Amino acid sequence: MIRAWLMQHGFVFFITLKRLISTPVTSLLSIIVMGIALSLPAGIYVLMENLQSISGQTASSPQMSLFLKLDAQKEDIARIKQQLEENPQVVSFQFVPKDVALRQLQQSNGLDDITASLIRNPLPDAFIVHTLKDTAETLEQLRVAMQQWPAIEHVQFDSAWVERLHALLKLGRFVVLMLATLLSIAIIAIMFNTIRLQILTKQDEIEISKLIGATDSFIRRPFLYFGAVQGLAGGVTAWSIIAFTIETINAELIEIVQLYNFDLHLQHLSPEDSISLLLFSAWLGWLGARLSVASHLWQIEPR
Amino acid sequence: MIIFKNVSKRYPDGYVALNNIDLAVASGEMVFLTGHSGAGKSTLLKLIAAIERPTSGTITISGQNIAQLKLGAIPYLRRKIGFIFQDHKLLFDRNVFDNVLLPLQISSFDNKTVASRVRAALDKVGLLKKEKAMPIALSGGERQRLCIARAVVHRPNILIADEPTGNLDVEYARDIMAMFTSFNQVGVTVLIATHDASLLEDTQHRILSLKQGKLAV
Numbered sequence: 001m002i003r004a005w006l007m008q009h010g011f012v013f014f015i016t017l018k019r020l021i022s023t024p025v026t027s028l029l030s031i032i033v034m035g036i037a038l039s040l041p042a043g044i045y046v047l048m049e050n051l052q053s054i055s056g057q058t059a060s061s062p063q064m065s066l067f068l069k070l071d072a073q074k075e076d077i078a079r080i081k082q083q084l085e086e087n088p089q090v091v092s093f094q095f096v097p098k099d100v101a102l103r104q105l106q107q108s109n110g111l112d113d114i115t116a117s118l119i120r121n122p123l124p125d126a127f128i129v130h131t132l133k134d135t136a137e138t139l140e141q142l143r144v145a146m147q148q149w150p151a152i153e154h155v156q157f158d159s160a161w162v163e164r165l166h167a168l169l170k171l172g173r174f175v176v177l178m179l180a181t182l183l184s185i186a187i188i189a190i191m192f193n194t195i196r197l198q199i200l201t202k203q204d205e206i207e208i209s210k211l212i213g214a215t216d217s218f219i220r221r222p223f224l225y226f227g228a229v230q231g232l233a234g235g236v237t238a239w240s241i242i243a244f245t246i247e248t249i250n251a252e253l254i255e256i257v258q259l260y261n262f263d264l265h266l267q268h269l270s271p272e273d274s275i276s277l278l279l280f281s282a283w284l285g286w287l288g289a290r291l292s293v294a295s296h297l298w299q300i301e302p303r
Numbered sequence: 304m305i306i307f308k309n310v311s312k313r314y315p316d317g318y319v320a321l322n323n324i325d326l327a328v329a330s331g332e333m334v335f336l337t338g339h340s341g342a343g344k345s346t347l348l349k350l351i352a353a354i355e356r357p358t359s360g361t362i363t364i365s366g367q368n369i370a371q372l373k374l375g376a377i378p379y380l381r382r383k384i385g386f387i388f389q390d391h392k393l394l395f396d397r398n399v400f401d402n403v404l405l406p407l408q409i410s411s412f413d414n415k416t417v418a419s420r421v422r423a424a425l426d427k428v429g430l431l432k433k434e435k436a437m438p439i440a441l442s443g444g445e446r447q448r449l450c451i452a453r454a455v456v457h458r459p460n461i462l463i464a465d466e467p468t469g470n471l472d473v474e475y476a477r478d479i480m481a482m483f484t485s486f487n488q489v490g491v492t493v494l495i496a497t498h499d500a501s502l503l504e505d506t507q508h509r510i511l512s513l514k515q516g517k518l519a520v
Contacts, residue, residue, distance in 0.1 A: 211392065
């Protein structure tokens with residue numbers, strides 16, 4: 001019994017593929033349209049994941065740099081150290097003497113010519129301070145307070161751009177969600193119409209099948225399979241579009257990366273996200289077909 | 304086997320096709336249904352396969368009340384019945400073999416036995432050599448026989464034929480009647496609606512005649 005059931009499903013699957021191939025241009029066009037529609041939100045999502053991972057490489061807690069006045073003395077440094085230790089908002093800090101800073105600068109690529117030509121060290125002593133995560137306003141207040149400390153030339157909020165990036169990413173996620181919702185509805189509509197046309201051309205077969213004892217699920221099955229298979233094909237297309245785009249961008253990036261000598265390349269969707277994309281696209285196709293079948297089958301119900 | 308009790312069928316436009324019908328067909332019986340066109344023959348047959356529902360009364364088949372059958376149960380009722388439609392209802396996008404295959408696909412028979420079953424049914428109606436032909440290429444008589452093959456391929460208990468000899472000449476018609484008799488001889492309950500009086504001249508079987516929606520005895 002189960003074997004017969006499985007064979008019937010296998011048979012329906014085979015019929016579905018045959019139907020897809022029997023109208024190659026129409027099938028291909030629908031698949032491409034679905035692929036492009038899916039690749040938009042999925043592509044933006046990939047871009048955001050990459051931005052996220054780049055920003056994740058930088059400090060996760062907010063970071064500030066305290067630059068001391070060039071004439072700051074050892075006592076000033078000790079006093080600032082003490083103040084930082086006492087401040088509850090400061091998680092950790094690191095003192096960077098001007099000699100060390102200069103050495104770091106000399107090691108930086110492309111700048112050794114410039115540093116070699118320097119007569120004396122132009123760099124100040126500095127503290128790199130990690131603070132508690134907090135709102136931008138509180139951190140700004142802390143920055144202004146530190147600015148007032150004696151012997152401090154300038155306080156710079158290093159991770160401000162990270163905050164801005166996070167805010168942008170949040171907006172990006174919203175855009176992805178909106179796009180995904182709208183384009184999903186579009187895909188469901190495309191599938192709805194495709195299946196409607198199929199039902200119209202199969203009207204005789206459906207009517208006769210019902211008259212000789214076909215259950216509704218038997219009649220529905222090939223259409224649902226068709227929707228799911230075409231949806232899946234759309235998902236594969238979207239995945240390929242993204243893969244191709246990333247490859248192209250990475251090839252372009254290599255040149256820039258070589259100029260600046262740092263590692264930057266875009267990652268494709270993770271295996272989990274890829275499977276989610278394929279399952280979701282198959283489900284969208286299935287859903288469009290299901291809605292179409294539900295709304296059109298009763299119209300040709302024998303009365 | 305098939306029992307009608309006070310069965311009436313009125314269509315939405317007010318036309319009364321059947322009026323208070325009482326009848327019983329025993330299991331394994333062969334019965335003819337006659338009457339002018341519009342007398343309600345087709346309606347009566349359609350009620351048995353739940354293609355139409357009675358307005359009032361009860362129809363019992365093997366102890367099951369068809370009039371109150373749930374929608375989901377109708378397909379399983381229809382699988383017990385072989386129906387030969389007046390307008391054939393063949394599928395013109397597939398060959399003879401695949402047309403006969405359809406009922407077996409629907410009731411999910413095992414793939415190994417279906418081909419032999421289809422060929423057995425085609426053999427019974429004499430279409431075995433035309434299994435690859437398309438229905439459009441068949442003559443009227445051949446189409447009728449194809450329709451019969453499709454109706455018997457899943458070995459139903461009940462065989463219903465609506466005007467099976469409709470447009471056929473006498474010789475063809477006798478062939479087809481002989482087929483029905485042979486199905487009946489192996490125990491199938493057969494109901495045939497016909498307005499063709501010549502078919503009924505020398506029959507041994509019961510004849511029910513319908514007149515304006517009523518059974519005339």
